Amino acid sequence: MTQPSPEHAANRQLADQLRAERLSKGIQHFIGGEWVDAVSGQTFEANSPVDNAPLVTVARGDERDIxxxxxxxxxxFQEWRLLPGKERRAVLHRIADLIEKRSQEIAVLESLDTGQAIRFMKSAAARGAENFRFFADRAPAAQDGQSLPAPGFVNYSIRQPIGPVGVITPWNTPFMLSTWKIAPALAAGCTVVHKPAEWSPVSATLLAEIMDEAGLPKGVHNLVHGFGEDAGKSLTEHPLIKAVAFVGETTTGSHIMRQGADTLKRVHFELGGKNAVVVFDDADLDKALDAVVFMIYSLNGERCTSSSRVLIQEGIYDEFTARIAERAGNIRVGDPLDPATEVGPLVHPRHFEKVCSYFEKAREEGATIAVGGEKVGDTGNFVRPTLFTGARNDMQIAQEEIFGPVLTAIPFKDEAEALQLANGVRYGLAGYLWTSDVTRAHRFAQGMEAGMIWVNSENVRHLPTPFGGVKDSGIGRDGGDYSFEFYMETKNIAVSLGTHKTAQLGVGKAPAIAPKEAGE
Structure with a gap:
């Protein structure tokens, strides 16, 4: 039996310690600055993806907790909204400091909770801290507007926080995505009720602890655990919640929109994707290969921006898919706490079964499983990285979001067919393009129906840029000032300079009205 590396052993030791000290106590809600049980007293179990054994007992919230x-x-909100932006900035920077201080704890807990390889979760804390710092520095100017002078008037606009908002986050990279939503809301002057995914509740609790320790006033951030059908639904319907930011599956997004309709809630959705990476025969194929493999098999394939369809020009299709298969076959699947692991277990047995169901669908539809297509081991939710070749765009494996380490490879003849294939799905979150033809790169990128396009690159985030999708992949944009457009209302104020002549009604004596003659 191979001895674990020193780093692996240290990660495992910390994991055991955290399970004994923290997770054995269970997880509560955090409401109004206090840790509390659910009003009902009910709980649910969250399990470890490694062996599906119970990991932690969690308070199960309902409409009363919400x-x-x-x-x-x-x-x-009544006080937080009035706090000067520079003071909110200071609080958010303290949160970022504490995230960095507890980065190893965050990484280990995130791996335990989600099954994500720790090599990627090491960056979760760094990115979370970066999100808080980025929006902290924008808090002082968040309410700034524009000067819009007109004849006889000084017009100016300001922005004001919309109010308490609901934030519903997913299970794939929960810590980072929670900070991505909560940080701009707090910077804008909003208060938050956070409902994390029930499959990965642990790191949300850690984030609440950190924000409380940093001095965030009581009630500014509240955390309620539970299921979508009770806690989630109650949050999206509650009249005091003015907006809902949701990251997750497309069907759930449509439910949330219906649930919030009666209270006219503003919604921001980052939903599903079936993102295409298009590889032309003039591309730098070595770099393209690295990007294709990374963007589907990293993070267990459980990534909204993953390039889960690779469209390859016919002349290089066989060679390029053979190279992908070789790389996929070499990917190390195993304990997520092992720094050598590249793909860990999928988050939950139900999701594991969904991903594995596509192996048989691929065979039924006539595609070839070039590599993978099987589970790994007898316990846990481990799946072999998989490549489908000989696929068509009308197959389920090319149309439906699998959300696992599964790639579908489709050949194309020319640019026109590639664009048709790339756009031939109901989703439109991200797109990737590899070519050395600069003119084609611009032309093709502008023709792709997606909210974000990377040319000759994998997904490299730049926080000031807009992040979001089109079609069934979402509504609205995150990032930079785009986040404040969601969490804030714009108000126009018009001040007359005294030269404006107001129209008059009722000036002068009204004409007499003759009495009606008898019989009229």
Whole structure:
């Protein structure tokens, strides 16, 4: 039996310690600055993806817990909204400092909770801290507007926080995505009720602890655990919640929109994707190969921006797919706490079964499983990185979001067919393009139906740029000032300079009205 590396052993030791000290106590809600059980007293179990054994007991919230949290957020909003931006900036920077200080704890807990390889979760804390610092530095100017002079008037606009907001986050990279939503909301002056995914509740609790330790006033951030059908639904319907930011599956997004309709909630959705990476025969194929393999097999393939369809020009299709298969076959699947592991277990047995169901669908549809297409081991939710070749765009494996380490390879003849294939799905989150033809790169990128396009690159985030999708992949944009457009209302104020002549009604004596003659 191979001895674990020193780093692996240290990660495992910390994991055991955290399970004994932290997770054995269970997870509560955080409402109004206090850790509390669910009003009902009910709990649920979250399991480890490694062996599906119980990991932690979690308070199960319902409409009563959501109501308490929404009321706490509403009460705290009255002061938080008036706090000067530079003071909010200071609080958010303290949060970032504490995230960095506890980065190893965050990484280990995230791996335990989600099955993500720790080599990627090491960056979760760094990115979370970066999100808080980025929006902290924009907090002082968040309310700034424009000067819009007109004849006889001084017009100017300001922005004001919309109010308490609901934030519903997914299970794939929960810590980072929670900071990506919560940081701009707090910087804008909003208060938050956060409902994390029930499959990965652990790091949300850690983030709440950090924000409380950093001095965030009570009630500004509230955390309620639970399931979508009770806690989630109650959050999206609550009249005190003015907006809902949601990251997750497309069907759930449509439910949230319906649930929030009666209270006219503003919604921001980052939803599903079936993103295409298009490889032309003039591309730098070595770099393209690295990007294709990384963007589908990293993070267990559980990434909204993953390039899960690779469209390859016919002349290089066989060679390029053979190279992908070789790389995929070499990917190390195993314990997520092992720094050598590249793909860990999928987050939950239900998701594991969904991903594995596509192996048989591929065979039924006539595609070839070039590599993978099987589970790994007898316990846990481990799947072999998989490549489907000989696929067509009308197959389920090319149309449906699998959300696992599974890539579908489709050949194309020319640019026109490539664009048709790339756009031939209901999703439109991200797209990737590899070519040495600069003119074609611009032309093709502008023709792709996706909210974000990377040319000759994998997904490299730049925080000031807009992040979001089109079609069934979402509504709205995150990043930079785009986040404030969601969390804030724009108000126009018009001040007359005294030269404006107001129209008059009722000036002078009204003409007499003759009495009606008898019989009229």
């Amino acid at each position: 109501d308490r949290a929404a009321q706490a957020a509403h009460d705290a």
